[in-house]
Every structure is written in structure tokens, then in C-alpha cells.
Amino acid sequence: MTRPLSTPVVADARLEAVLLRHEIETFNTAYAVTLDEQRLMDWVELFTDDALYVVLSRENFDRGLPVGLIYCENKGMIRDRAFALRETAMFAPRYLRHMIANLSVFEEASDGTITARANYVVLQVLFDRPDATLHQVGTYYDKFRRTADGLRLAERRCVYDNLLVPNALCIPV
Amino acid sequence: MAWQRAASLESIPENGVLGVEIAGTPVALYRLKDEVYATHGVCTHALALLAEGFVEDGKIECPLHQGVFDIRSGKALCAPLTRDLQTFAVKVEGGEVFVALDQSAHEAGEKRPEESTLENAAATGGVVVIGAGQAAAAAIIAMREAGFGGTIDLIGDEPHPPYERPPLSKEMLSGQGGGPLYRLTEEDATRQKVKLHLGIRAAAVDSAAQTVRLDDGTTLSYGALLLTTGGRARRLTVPGTDLPNVLHLRTIEDAAAIDRAFGNASDVCIIGGGFIGLELASAASARGLAVTLLEREAEIMSRLLPASLGRVFRKLAQQHQVDLRLNADVRAIVERGRRLGIDAGGEIIEADLVLVGIGLEPELDLAQTAGCQCAGGIVVDADGRTSVPRIWAAGDCALHHIESGNRALRLESWHNAEEQGDAAGRSIAGVTATARKAPWFWTDQFSLNIQMLGLVGAGDLVAHSGVPGAAPGAVYRTIDRNSGRLTGVVAFSKTKAIREARAELEKEGPFDLAAAGAQLLNAISASEEINLEVGDMNANPPLSITTRYVWPKEGLRRIPDWVYTDQTIYEREIERIFQGRTWNYVALECEVPNPGDYIRSNVGPTPVVVSRAEDGTIHVFENRCAHRAAEFCRELSGNAKEFVCPYHQWSYDLKGNLAGVPFRRGVDGKGGMPKDFHNADHGLRRLNVTTHRGVVFASYRPDMETLQEYLGPEILAEFEATFDGRKPRLLGHYRHTLPGNWKLYHENLKDPYHATLLHTFLVSFGLLVAGNKSLMLADPTGRHGVMASAKSDKSVSSESKNEMRAYREGMELADPRLMNFIEEFDSPWSVTMATIWPNLIIQREMNTLGVRQIVPTGPHEFIMKWTMFGFEGDDEEMTRHRLRQGNLMGPAGFLGLEDNEAIKFVQDGMQHVPNGNHLVELDPAVAMGTSDTLISEAAIRGMYQHWRQEMGL
Ligand SMILES: Cc1cc2nc3c(=O)[nH]c(=O)nc-3n(C[C@H](O)[C@H](O)[C@H](O)COP(=O)(O)OP(=O)(O)OC[C@H]3O[C@@H](n4cnc5c(N)ncnc54)[C@H](O)[C@@H]3O)c2cc1C
Ligand code: FES
């Protein structure tokens, strides 16, 4: 028989940090799986209603230039993107692997917003090409908020280091 | 009389000539039997020393053009001489020869010919000569010499008395201001009692009434009429022949105009590879101009000479850096800024000046109205008589009376004008013609004097002797294929050969090649020729590019795959398009707002730096160190005081000038740069720069037309509708690769057909439907274009819906602000995509604005750099609106990603199923260019029209 787990009140800040970190890692894993499986409408649900989602180059980011490959100011726009990609966009079929690592969790602000950062890599396999290519590599600059449904992204700015996007970015990162 | 010692008697060869100089005057001394004679030492025809000539039967033959003078009298005895030689009195004392320059050899003045007592053809009236050229002058002199004493009226439409044309393409183009050489001066005319009617045209001949009507209203009656009307320079029949700086050569005025134009030009394109074209090429290259010569046929002078001989002339020109192109099909001449462009079979050749030398059109109108038989020239007998009584003809307008190879021909030569003129003149005066000499012709090219004797047939065999090629001393003989007889001799700066050839040509029977030390030349086939030419540079010679790349016979309705997939074609594009006559986008000014600001950019694939100097000017130079080629600027953008190459610390100022070379003078007096090393000669390679409304363009060509001229008014208007005077503000970049040929991107934006079919998104939200107001504009050259449409609020008709598979019912945006169009431009269009050749797209997709720069990296891929901008004065919300709308475009844009994917698919198709053609047939009503229907590929066809011209394919 296993010993029943006790559920003590967590008073230790270090333990709390571990749990938060675990919670975010679990979120990011789910995020990656959603995109790997290209379930775009589910991906939309990982954001808060007022979420900012931007994919922009390191070049622009470092120079304070706002232009993004993808620029969504709220969940409506994120949904429009998902819907448009699913219903209207023409692009070649592909497999994608999103890898998220090197998570840093910064402090939780008084309003409950959690600032975090992680590196990401997207690998892509086109159906007619033999190899996986490194499609994008970058850093997520994130703000999370807790909602009734759990942790959600209030802001994700995906800053990619690649100078050049290989042809097109069809599925978000 | 001032006697001066000239030479010792024994220094003059027996029956020979010696040249001396007396008080600065060249003098020729001759010893004939026991007598010594002296004449001026220089031929009256051209600058040739008679001392180098040949003495025979008391005559001296000039070494240059075989003019013969009587040594005793100085009399000019034959063509090409027109003036007698000055003679000097001579005495011999004690073995020394003395000459008096102030006295001629014999006091007896010129004997006036006695009036003819012969019954002559003109007895019933005077002589009227129409056309005051060389043949006319020769005829008049002959008539008077033969004793004709009646009236002579000479009518000429040029304002000059008869003059010689050969110097027009030689001495008179030297830039030294050589004046014309008259054949019959006004004084001569007065002396010969010739009434001149200059600057007046003969309008009509009535051969029944024996009258000539002049265009000033005068009517002259004649007893004998001589037509020496010559001809006109033939004109091209293609568009652009009348442009200024397209010149022909026939008259003194023409020569003066060309001489002037040479002074202002740096390069010239000559159309026509005949003798005049080659002499023009020679004159132009002597003046330091770059020369391109276009010949329509497969070899130059193919009408006159056998191909293997034409080739010798061609090699001579090519050795002198004439860019000589055969099989050139000149289709049009167009203005290219301040220069001219010659559309030669698809390729545009540029030059400051175009000279047309494509032959002569004989002036036959009068002869025809007078009823004279003509067959490409006036038919005459050996005496110059035409088929109509009392009418003679001579010179360029007349046929030669001897048939060559069963074809009557005109001999357009100085010698022929003289001989036919002489014969006609004598015949008119009632004297039979003297024996004709073999036709003779000379031409001066690239410092060689080339003479031709006899009647060379284009089909003759060619034998060579002497020095090979076109060098001085080379001699070519032409031989009739059937009889084996010698037909002609062509000698390169070897007068002796021509002299000897006179006798050779007289001989009956087949010519003895071995005895003359001559060897037959093989006819050279075109393919061998290519090997010969390329062989020097390349051990494995490729075929010429035009043989390898042949456009489909359907014309612009097909585009062959090699246009998009071939490495050689790609390299030619870099050279001819991106580094050719184009303005290439390199930056927005707002990317380099302050002195010292710079960005890396590209012109074609070539990396350049765009920098703003201290004085605020913008400069563009190659990102390649002048020392060892290092790509020295590594940051995408920045601010610098100077550029320092990291390898050896060479430094350049903000304009690209070399500022410093470490250890330039070496160390301890050792090493360092050579003394004559100047920084000024070793700066970075700088490009020509222009800006308009905050957009910066660069060109490898220093002589570009203005950007406004380059764009043309319609495209400029669209450019200025987007860059409307507000200052652009930088919002950021997208950069992506695209695995397709760079031109496919232009084509995508000249292909409105795809927009309604590929971009479901666009159609679903009413941004573009087949029935929308729209336009596909192309500039007249076909290179630039604007695809424009107006957003429609009206709903899609059910008919259109069915056609457009893209239409999706019931689609709505959660955030419809994406599609808001805030009116801010003075334009009927809500969306415009301008394709500015060769590397710029200006995107105005409602309110999201950007320029896209194409950077080709090979036939199969290019890089696209997008620079997105707003304007100074945009508020926060406007900027956000532009960013939101940006979701449509770029490599992740709803539309942008689809275009990138589609272009990739096209390249994939060509790579995996190669060697096909593309079908661009849509909208046959518009051959190419602007079309007001979206279901059209006319703009793509227009672009390839231009591309083929630039590429010469
Ligand atoms: C640039 C140039 C270079 C040449 N170089 C050489 C050379 O090196 N060697 C060589 O052997 N040959 C050369 N030639 C050819 C030679 O000059 C000609 O063959 C010769 O000039 C022909 O003389 P012509 O009298 O028959 O005709 P032209 O000299 O042409 O004289 C005809 C005259 O008649 C006038 N005319 C025509 N119709 C009328 C009318 N209805 N009423 C009144 N006037 C009229 C014309 O305006 C013209 O002035 C050269 C020619 C040119 C143009
Ligand atoms: S390569 Fe640039 S300084 Fe030597």
C-alpha cells in the first residue's frame, strides 16, 4: 500500500516557486502539443480575452520597432487568425515540432500577472522533403494570468533570432 | 630665279625617283635617260610621297592610290587624280642637281584645247548635267578636253560645287577640321564656261521636248542630257530612325554633323557592316569612342565579298575593339534618357550616337520619268548612253556596262564615277571612250590602306599570300569558281600587289596560284568560327548564348523554364539588369535619418552600404574592401564616423573614399605602398544615387536618366500617390527567403488573375472580387506595373460566387477592424501593388504600407526584405491600425504566405518536371501591357518583352 499523501498548507516560498514553474512548464507543453497537432481553435483558448500575441524578429525587437509577422491585440484577432488559417489559407502540408525549454519564471505581480521567459525551437518537416529543418528559434516573453480555467497567456511575444523566415510562417509559434 | 642645290646626280637612280626636301618643301627628283626633272614631292590626291612610287614610261605612279602623273608636265593622267602636280625647273652642273622652287619646269602655259570640229552629239544644243557630283565633274572636264565648246549647265541640289566624298568618312571625321576636297571648284567652272545652278533641284525631264524643268521654275533645253544623280543614303525602316543623334553619311553637312557628334559621344553604335560602316567604325575608334557595329547578315560585306574575305575585314575591326555583332536584327531605335537604345533582335544596345551605313539608294526618279530603262540603276552602254536618245548617265546612279556573274551591278566607287563620267563626257563631245581600266577601289580602315582591283564576286574562291590576316602586306586574290580566272585582288597596305595585279588580271586562263605563292582559303563554317573565337579563353568552348537559349516560337505567350532555372541566365541578369540600366531600391531615407547612419543593403545580390555623410547626402557603395575584398560592414544598421575594415584597418569615409592605409609609407623606409599609390584611386566602388520622396535608389550606371523619367508619368503618379509627401516613419522589417526565381514575384503582382482564386481570404471579405473596379497598369516599356483595386462594399453577385471557388458564405471576423480602410490617400484605389523594375514592390494594402526589396541569390531562390512604414504625424491608433492590418501581408500574412507558397510550388514544378514552357495566354485582345480586366496576363507578357530586350534573348 502506498502511503497517503498529506496535503499540508504550502508555506514554503521555494516550494511554491517549484509548483509555479511546474504549472507553467505543463502549460507550455500543452501549448506545444496543441500547435504540433495543429489544433488551432484549441490554441486560441490558451489566451485571455485581452491577450497580446506577437511574433517579431530579434532585429525589430532590439531596435524597438513594433512590426510583427503576426500581430494580435486580443483574443478575437487570435481567433480570426486561427480561423483564417484553417478555413482559407493555402499552404503545403507539414509536420511541426515545438520545443520549449530554459524556462525562467520571474515574480508574480500583485495583480496576479506572472512574468516568464522560455526559449523555443520549431522544427518543420515538409511532406515532400526528407529532413526536418530548423524553422524558427527564439524566446517567448510571456505574461500569464490565472483564470477560472487555469493558467492562460495574457501576453506572448515570440522573438525569433533567425534573420530570415524560411519562405513562410504558416502555423503560429 | 633662286637655284638651290637638291642632290648629286648620281644619287638619283636611273629611271627612278629620289625624294629630297628643299627649304621645307618635299621635292621628287627623277632621272629619265639623261634628263632630270623635279616635281612637288607629295601627291595631289592624298598625303603620299611620290618618291615611294614607281617610275615607268616617263610617268610616276603614286604608291598610295595608283594615280599617275606625267613627270615632265606634272599632268594628272588618271583617276583618282584630279589636279596636276607642280613641277620645278631643274639644272645640272658638275654632277650636282639644282632646283628652282619659284619656277615651273616649262614656261609654256597650258594649251587650251582647240574647239572640236567633230560633229558631236550636243551640236544641236547645249549640254545639261543633272547632279553636281564627281561623275558630273569628270564628264565636264572630259567634254572640254575633247573640245566641246557649247554651253554646259550644271544643276546640283547641294549648295556646293562637285566635291569628293571619300574624305567624308576619313579625314573629315578626324576632329581636326579637314575641309572638303572639291573636284570642280567655282573657278574651274568659270574657266570651263560651266553655268552652275547650285542649291536647285531638277524636277522633271521631258525627253520628247528635250527640256529639263528646275524646281525654281526655270526650264532648260538640251542637246544632250547627262544624269549623274548619284543616290541617297538608305534609311532604316524601323521606328526611331528620325531621332536626333541617329545620323547618316553622304554629304559634307552629314560629315560635319558626325564629326561634331563624335566630340560629344563616348560610344557609338554603327548599323551596317559595309565599307562606310567600317570606315565610320575606324574613325570613331580613332577618336577614342567605344564602337558597336551591327550587321544584319552572317558576315560583313557579304553582298560584295566572299565570306572568308569579309571575315578578314571583320577581324581587323575586332582587333581594334569594335564590338561587332552579326545576324543583328535592328527593330527600333528608342530614347533611353539622354542616350539611344537600339533594339537589335530583342537586345537593347545603348549608345550616345547611332550611325546608319546601310548602303545607297540610287536616285532614279528623273531617269524613269524620262523613260530610261532602269534595273536597280540606269542601264548604259560603254559610252554611258541610256536607252533614250540624247540622254547619258554615269556614276553611282548608273549600272556598270559589264555584267558580273550574269548580274548587272552598280559600282559605287570613286574610280567608277571618274571613268563613267569621263566616257560619257567624251561620248557627248563626239569622241569614243578610251579603254577602260579594271575597276578599282580603296578604303582606309584602322590605319591600313586597303585597295581592291577587279570585279570581285561574292561567290568567288579566295587565295591568300603574304602576311596572314589583315596586317600590312596581306594579299588576297579572288578566283572565279568555274573558269579559275583571277577576278580581283585585295591588298592590305601593299600597293605593289595592286600594281602587279593589273597585269595578272589581263592574263587569260586559270590563275597560277603556286606561281604567285598563294594558297586557297577554306570557307569557314559558322560552327568552326565559334570554336575559334571562344577557344582562346575556354578550353571547352560553350555554344554562344543565343544558340543555347531559344525562345519558344509562340512568342510572349510562352515562357520557357530556363528563364527561371538556369545559372547562366541568372548571371546575365545580374550583369545586364541589376547592374545595368536600372534604378535599384536600396533604402528608405528614414532608415538613415542622421549623419553617420548606415544600413546594409543590396543591389541585386551585391551587398552595399547605404550611408548618410556629414553633409546630409546619401551614398551607396559596395561592401567590399578595396584592399582584399573583405565584406567589412557587418552590422545590419548603425552609426559610424567612418568605416574601418577589420582585416588590415583600411578606413573609408562616409562617402566610401579611402581615408587611411596603415603603414602606407612602410616602416623605417622599408615596405609600404608604391610611391604612385593614391588613396583617391582606391576608394570603395560607389554607385549612382537618387532619392525621391524619401525613397533611395542606386544604380551601377553613371549616366542614368532621372527616376521620374525611369518610371514614366503613370507609374510616377502611383508612386507619388503612396509617397504623398508625408515623411515616412519606419515601423520594422520582415525578411524571408523564397525558394523561387525572383521574377516570379514580379509576375505574381502582374497577375491579377490569381488574386481572386488563390486568396480566399481576400475574396471572402470583399477586398477583391472579380467584379471590383480594378486596373492592371503597365508602363510603356513593360517593366513596371501597378495592380490596383478599389474595395467594394457591395455584396458578391451569385454568378461571381459560383465562379470563385474562393468565396465562403457566412464568414465573419471577430475583430473586423482588420479590414477597415481609413481614407488617407488621394487615389481612387484602396489597394495598389506597384512593381518597380527590377527590385522593388510598393505595397499599399489599404493602410498597411511597405516596400519590398528583392535580393536574388541564385536562379532558384531570393531573399525578400520588407520595410514597413507609416508616416510622421500618425497617432498611436493609426500606427496600431497599420500593424493590425499588417496581418494580411508578409511571410505570415493571410495573403502573403499564400503567395510565397504558390511561388515555391512553381519553382518545384519546374525543377522536378524540367524543360517545359509556361502558358501565358490570358486576354489575347491585349498583346501586352495595361489591361482593365483582372483576367489577364498581358502585363506579364509586357515584362518579358522588356526582359528579352535587356537580356538579348
Ligand atoms: C562617305 C563616303 C566615303 C566614300 N569612300 C570611298 C572610297 O574610299 N573609295 C571609293 O572608291 N569610293 C568611295 N565612296 C564612293 C564615291 O564617293 C561615290 O561612288 C561617288 O561619289 C559617286 O559619284 P556620283 O557623281 O555618281 O554621285 P554623287 O557624288 O552622289 O553626286 C550626285 C549629286 O547629284 C545630286 N542630285 C541628285 N538628284 C538631283 C536632282 N534631281 N537635281 C539636282 N541634283 C541632284 C546629289 O545631291 C549629289 O550631289 C565614298 C562615298 C561616301 C558617301
Ligand atoms: S582586406 Fe580590408 S584592409 Fe585588408
Ligand SMILES: [Fe+2]
Ligand atoms: Fe497574391
